[in-house]
Structure formats: C-alpha cells, structure tokens
Amino acid sequence: MELKMFLLVSGLLVGSLVALGGASGSPAQGCTDNKGDGIAKNSHGTAKNENGTAKNANGTAKKSFPVLSLDYENVRLPFEISLWVLMASLMKLGFHLIPRLSSIVPESCLLIVVGLLVGGLIKLVGEVPPVLESKIFFFYLLPPIILDAGYFLPIRQFTENLGTILMFAVVGTLWNAFFVGGLLYGVCQLKSADLPDVNLLSCLLFGSILSAVDPVAVLAVFEEIHINELLHILVFGESLLNDAVTVVLYHLFEEFSSANTITATDVFLGVVCFLVVSLGGIVVGAIYGLLAAFTSRFTSHTRVIEPLFVFVYSYMAYLSAEVFHLSGIMALIACGAVMRPYVEANISHKSHTTIKYFLKMWSSVSDTLIFIFLGVSTVAGPHEWNWIFVGATLFFCLVARVLGVIGLTFVINKFRIVKLTSKDQFIIAYGGLRGAIAFSLVYLLKCEHFPRKNMFLTAIITVIFFTVFVQGMTIRPLVDLLAVKKKQETKRSINEEIHTQFLDHLLTGIEDICGHYGHHHWKDKLNRFNKKYVKKCLIAGERSKEPQLIAFYHKMEMKQAIELVESGGGSKLPSAMPSTVSMQNIQPKRSSQERALPQLSKAREEEIRKILRTNLQKTRQRLHSYNRHTLIADPYEDGWNEMLIRRKKMKDLEKKMKNYLTVPAPPSDSPSIARARLTSDPQGRGLKSATKIIPSIKVDLVSPQNPESFNVEDEFRQKGSQPKESKEEDGGLTMKVPSSEKQKKDKTPDEEPQQRLMRCLSDPGPAAEEEEEDDPFLP
Amino acid sequence: MGLEQNYVSLEQISLLHNRFKQLSQNEETLRRDDLKTIQDLESNPIRSQIIEAFFDSRNFQKDGVGSVEEIGFEEFLTVMSYFRAPPQHITEEQREKIRRSKLRFLFNMHDTDNDGTITLEEYRHVVEELLSRSGALGRETAKGIADAAMLEVASISVGPMAPDDFYEGITFEHFLKILNGVEIETNMHIRFLNMDATVLCK
Secondary structure: OHHHHHHHHHHHHHHHOOOOOOOOOOOOOOOOOHHHHHHHHHHHHHHHHHHHHHHHHHHOOOOOOOOOOOOHHHHHHHHHHHHHHHHHHHHHHHHHHOOOHHHHOOHHHHHHHHHHHHHHHHHHHOOOOOOOOHHHHHHHHHHHHHHHHHHOOOHHHHHHOHHHHHHHHHHHHHHHHHHHHHHHHHHHHOHHHOOOOOOHHHHHHHHHHHHOOOHHHHHHHHHHHOEOHHHHHHHHHHHHHHHHHHHHHHHHHHHHHHHOOOOHHHHHHHHHHHHHHHHHHHHHHHHHHHHHHHHHOOHHHOHHHHHHHHHHHHHHHHHHHHHOOOOHHHHHHHHHHHHHHHHHHHOOHHHHHHHHHHHHHHHHHHHHHHHHHHHHHHHHOOOOOOHHHHHHHHHHHHHHHHHHHHHHHHHHOOOOOOOOOHHHHHHHHHOOOOOHHHHHHHHOOOOOOOOOHHHHHHHHHHHHHHHHHHHHHHHHHHHHHOOOOEOOOOOOOHHHHHHHHHHHHHHHHHHHHHOOOOHHHHHHHHHHHHHHHHHHHHOOHHHHHOOHHHHHHHHHHHHHHHHHHHOOOOOOOOOOOOOOOOHHHHOOOOOOOOOOOOOOOHHHHHHHHHHHHHHHOHHHHHOOOOOOOOOOOOOOOOOHHHHHHHHHHHHHHHHHHHHHOOOOOOOOOOOHHHHOOOOOOOOOOHHHHHHHOOHHHHHHHOHHHHHHHHHHHHHHHHHOOOOOOOOOOOOOOOOOOOOOHHHHHOOOOOHHHHHHHHHHHOOOOOOOOOOOOOOOOOO | OOOOOOOOOHHHHHHHHHHHHHHOOOOOOEEHHHHHOOHHHHHOOOHHHHHHHHOEHHHHOOOOOOEOOEEOHHHHHHHHHOOOOOOOOOOHHHHHHHHHHHHHHHHHHHOOOOOOEEOHHHHHHHHHHHOHHHHHHHHHHHHHHHHHHHHHHHHHHHOOOOOOOOOOOEEHHHHHHHOOOOOHHHHOOOHHHOOOOOOOOO
C-alpha cells in the first residue's frame, strides 16, 4: 500500500524535471485512476529491469569498470521534492529583490502566477504537470502553517473575542454553505444551464466546501497589510474555527449523497457530530499539549531535542484527530495554545528561538509550495468550463459573504462592548478569502458520486483566483483608503503590563463587591487554579511559582542583556530602555545603601551568565571539537570583526568622556549612558562608598570561567588580532587592580561588556571603576 | 448629582441597592469592615486598595479630599459608575472625558498621600501589593520592577535628564501618556453595568 502511494507520488513529481525528461507516467487526473497505478507499476518494473541488465553486463562481457554512472531512479523522489522546495524558496527570494513588486502585489498572487508559468512550461514540453495531491496537502503542507498559527496565537485577544469569532465561524459558514448550495441548485435547474444531473446534495456539498474561509490565504494576505489586531484575530480566528463546520458538512453530505434521503434524525445526528468533531478535536489537542508540557519539564539535560517534542507532539495531535475524522486543525491549534505557556517556562532560550524559526520556516515553505501548486494544478487539471455555473458560483459566494457578515454583525453588536463599525464589517467581508483547502477538498471527491467533479474543480479554482487576486491585491489600497486602524508597532512596556494586571485584579474585585460573577471572576478562578495545580505539575523547578509580572520582567531583562552583548557593549544603544534617564534621577536624594537590582533567582542568573559566556567567548568556542550531542552555540561568528571595530569606537568614546571628568564624579556619571541602558541600574549611590574595597573582589562572574577567559586572551596573543596595541598585557583581564594606566588600554575587548554586565546582574560586590577613572580611585 | 458621563439605569440601580443593603446589613451606611466580609475578595492581592477606593472622597466627584469612614448609597453608586462602558455614539471629546475620569480613578488608587503625584515609594508599594501573593521572590523583585517602570515613565515623559535633575513623581498627565496604549475606556468596565442608559440616577 505504501509502495503504491510512494510510486504514485513519485510519478506525480516527474513533471518538474523538464530538463531531465524523466520516464513517463504521472497518473491521469480526473476520474480514471487505474491508468495511474498501471503506469506506476511499469516504472518500478523498468527499474528492476535496469538492475537486471547491469548484472547481466557484469556476467557476460568483461566491461571496463564504470567510473561514472547515472542512476537517477534511485534518488528520484527526494530529488524532485527538494527541487520543488528549492524552486519555491528561490521564487520567494526573488520577489523581495524586485524593488516595488512586493508592495503592490501580495506574495500569494505572485506565487500562483509562477505556478501557472511552471505548469505551462511543463505542458509545453509535453509532460503532464503534477497536481496538488490531497494527501500531501493535508498531511505535509497544511500542518506547519496551522501549528505556526496556533502556537503564536494571541490568547488574550482570541478569548476576548471568542463569542464573535464562533458566531462568524459556525453560523456564518452554515449560512454561506446553504445559501450558495441552495441557489446553485436553483441555477442548475434552469434550462439554459444544461445541468440536469447536478442534484441538491452535490450542490450543498459544493456549497459547504466553498464557504470555508481559508486560513492559509488569509494569513498570506493579512500579514502583509498589518491591520489592527482586532480585525486580524476576527478573520483569522474564523478561518481556523470553521474547519470543524467544514469537516462535518463535508462528511455529512458525502454520506448522504450515497443515501439519497435525509430524515430529521440525520439532521440531529449532524448537529451532534459537529459538537463531537469540534470538541473532540480540541480535547485531543489539549491532551497532547499537556503531554508536551509535561515532557518539557524533564528536558533540562537534553536541551537539544526540546524543539523536537513540540513539533512531534503537535503533529501527533493532528494525526490522531484525523484518525477519528475529528477536526485536525482545531486539535493542532488547541495543542499549540495549551502547551505554549508551560513549555516556554521550561525550555531554554535557544530552544525557544529554534522553535520559532523552524515554525516560521516550515510554514513559509508550505505556504509557498501550496500557492505554486495551485498554479500548476490549474494548468494541469481537466477543466470543464460552464459559464453559468462558474459565474453563478462566484456571484453567490460574494453575495453570501456580504449578507452573512452584515446580518451577523447586527446580532453580535448587541453583545459587544467594542462594536464593529461598518468599516470593520467591510474588511471582514472582504477578507473572506478562499484557498487551497477548498481545492483539495473538491479534489478528494469521488468521481462515482460526483460526475461533475471537473466542473466543480473549475468553479472553485475560479473563485480562489478571484478572491486571491482581486481581493488580495485590492485590500491593501482599500485599507489605506478607508483609513482602517493599523497594527500598533509599539513594544509592550512594563508600565502597561503592571496596569493591565492591576486592572484585572481591580475588575475582579469590583465584580466580587457587586456580587456579580462576571467573566473576570471566572478568569481569575481559572488563573488561580492554573497557578495552584497545573503549573506545579508542568513547570520544572521554581519557575512554577513565578508570577506573570516577574516572568515578563525577566524576559525584558534577558532581552536587554542580549542586546547589550550583541551591540558589543558599544556604540549602539538598544531601544528597549531609553537611555536618557538613570536611576539617580528618580531615586530620592537620600543615599540608600540598598541595591536597586532585582534579585534574580540563581537559576536565572545562571542562565543569563551562560548566555553572556557563550556570546563573549567566540574564539574559544571555535576550537572545541564539534559534538552532535551538545551544542555550543556560536551565534556571532561573522560579527567578530564588526564587534572589534565597535569596541574600538566605544573605547574612543570612553576616552572622550574621561576628558570631561574634572572631579571624581559619582560613579554613575560617566558611563551613565551605557549603564542606564539596563533596567536596573546598579550605580546607585550605595556603590560609591564601597569602592574602598579592592576591586579584585568583583571577579565573581568571571571566576568560574577564569581559565577560559584567560585562554581567550591567549588566543588573542597568538592571533595577534588586537587592532590597536601590539603589546598584550598580562592579566589585563578583569582581575587585578589597575595599577597602571596603560593596563586599562590593553584590556581584552570582551572585558568591558563583561564587567558592565557583571555589575548589573549579580554582584552585591563593589564595582571598581576601572575603565572610567584615570587614577585609581581609592580614597 | 454630578454624574455627567457615567449613566446608570434604573434596573441597575435597584440591583446595586439590594447589594448595598446586603453588604451593609440593612443599615444606611457602609463601612470598611462590611466590605472586608466578602469572601471572594480574600484572594485578591490588591484588596485593601480596592476597599480604600470606595472610601476615598476624591472619587465621589464632589471635589472632596481625604478618606471617610462610612459611605452612603450615593457614594457607592458613584464609585460603581466608573466601571460603566462608554455608550456607543459619543463624540471624541466625550470619549476623552470618560477616559480621563477612569484614569483619574486609577491614579487616585495609587496616589495615596494625595499630593498629585505618584512617587517612587508609592509605585513600589503598588507593585509590591500586586506581587504580594508570591512570597519572597515577589518582594525582592518588586523593587526592581517598580524602579524599571519609573525609569520608563521618566524617560517617556521628560526625556533626557541631566544627572542632577530629579524626577518628582508621576503626575496625572504623565500617567495619561504612559497608559495610552491600554484602552481604558473600553477595558475598564463590568458587564453587569452594560445596559443602555435610560435614566440618570437619582
């Protein structure tokens, strides 16, 4: 069975090899599948044959040893798949190089056009172009996109608008399906259409496939227009949740088309089925999500495979849901959304980055391939063009969408605080794009039950093209024309975070005083349950007790520490924390011995130190032998030279600042620019008094890695890569008291950011101001 | 009654009146202890501040100052009306007014000594209260978070400051500025009070 599919698929991909002109035999599309199998078997036979002849050759005559031989059959399948992926990615690359193209035409349109061209090319050569096989689509191309969407779903907005989204997804899709299906049946009955054999059920089935807004297309178009979050989540959420409706209607009508009679029981069962499909999908997803969260609790020793768990559990959730014909998309969304808060608390920072980038990469590639294949399939597939049917489909589709949105908004606005304006309604209606899911579903239809399958295919391709091209291209100027609110690019500040939390608690309190159990009350109860029981199970170590505000704050700190290191501790100022104000500006004038540092837990400190260590010791890392099981990251390999240059600039800047220091100013002055960058400025007054102590104490951060740091210096000496001084100073590292001025100049480059960060992060110890004072500041 | 922008309907008034009677045990006035008896409020980290807000005469819209020991139904209703959602068809000016009054309420909750600014100490207190249920970790980090937040406000509101300048505290205008992103007029509401305005309260 698998072999057959394998060969079938390999036959399909033959079309891409225009140059190599492979063997014949892609399965014919349309309604005759037998030929395909036969031809596929044939190619397998020829492969065997070749082996036979090879053996023969060796046996009979003594041929010379084949130095170079061509054995394409062996690698056909992976080769062709890679070729397609490569071509898709190159296309994507190309679009962004052409200057103004990507701002006028959305990427999805360009990709479809490319698909059309490729398909046309293949056809010209005489091969049969491959079609977007439904199995490939549903099992390999769709899941990454949905997982990407589900994992990064903005939960807060989603739950706030859940009622609206569900209304649009369920009621809206039902309305669309029946409206379009019913009217199409009416049209088919017309004499002029000449379509007497299309029965009601086929039309309804077609209507239900057509009615679903497609998440892939919506994502592709909406991502480029940067619309405000409310509209984005409404349309996008609708496209995700309507999968359950589509699945149920599809199976329902497919079953009925063979039965030919519908009773009330069937309708009732249909409703039950809908509930089972959607809720079942969510439950399956949630279970796998919790499993993944639980697994991630134990991965502290094998950080490398952490991302794998996220991907595999999610994929399993999707497949498990598909086993029972539940909604795979909802399972995937539930899995991603459920596992995310817990997994992110457990995994390392690098794994988080890996997950993010892998998801984005896969979804991007899938997205590209889907659209290209849509184009190719258009050229390939057998078409049956019927003006009336296709035209009617398109017309009814649009009308149904508009009417549906207007009607539903009217009802929804009665229950919403933030009402949907007519501008919003227009965008929601206009953003109802159809895409590849509809195409694949039609493709899956069996020919015996649906003799008009080709016509359906043509009609659906027309609708898809129309929505993607016309609506996709014009939505951006329309958004600008109507002055629809766009996404705010501001970063979330800590003040907003504090006050959002404060507001949550305040509103819960007011609800309690009112005696009204509103949704704040329940949300609060859920949060408390989560904190008390769930988090303890699923999050490792002491992070399970970390309140959200602190988690947010630590994330911010981490980001800034990384930014600081990335900029080489030098001339570039990270934007997170405006560097114009430092601690002393807000502290009351009395001298406080307290540290203004947050006390990070040991684990977090260790993590931040690790990041700094790895980032600051690049050269050393290169010489480790590469071990597949432990990753020693080396993220800034290319930036080394750049970093050196930056450091030089920074040193020059420091020197300039020193010149302006006439009196031994309080320590927080001169590097205040650099230091105030960090949220917790350690240069409170308190530190000044402690400078009596010999600076060498501050070694804390560096000492555990003392030997390594030292080796970095060794490296420098050997490479002679110091740009400024030829003489390296022994012990120019952080440890010793700066006994001579010269020494300061010869510091190894990574000492200064190290120092700064040391100061800022953990040590209650004094920070000797080595680099800003010319005289040893020992009062 | 000076309730210009915060309308409450008759139905809501009677419901709230019942609740008031229930809390005050059928007396005319409500005391702090009465509010403290509410079970669900126990687990709320900012409980004392919420209760205090009911007894803060700055919130009674009568230009009073200082806190009182007991309140009547009128004041109770006034405080509740801050959590009314803005009606749909209002002008920008009215919307801004509503926004300001709600933010003023929040501001008053933070500015406990009524000097018109939220000082560093007061802000630290706010964050500490928020994290009060998180044990030792909360207490230690609270200071750092409050400091960071204060730094942010100062940077946004005042811009570059010389080393000797001192940022007194968050004034109401600065407060408005930093909370620009949080849509207060729509977020700060209770659904309970979300019915269309029919009548001004008595």
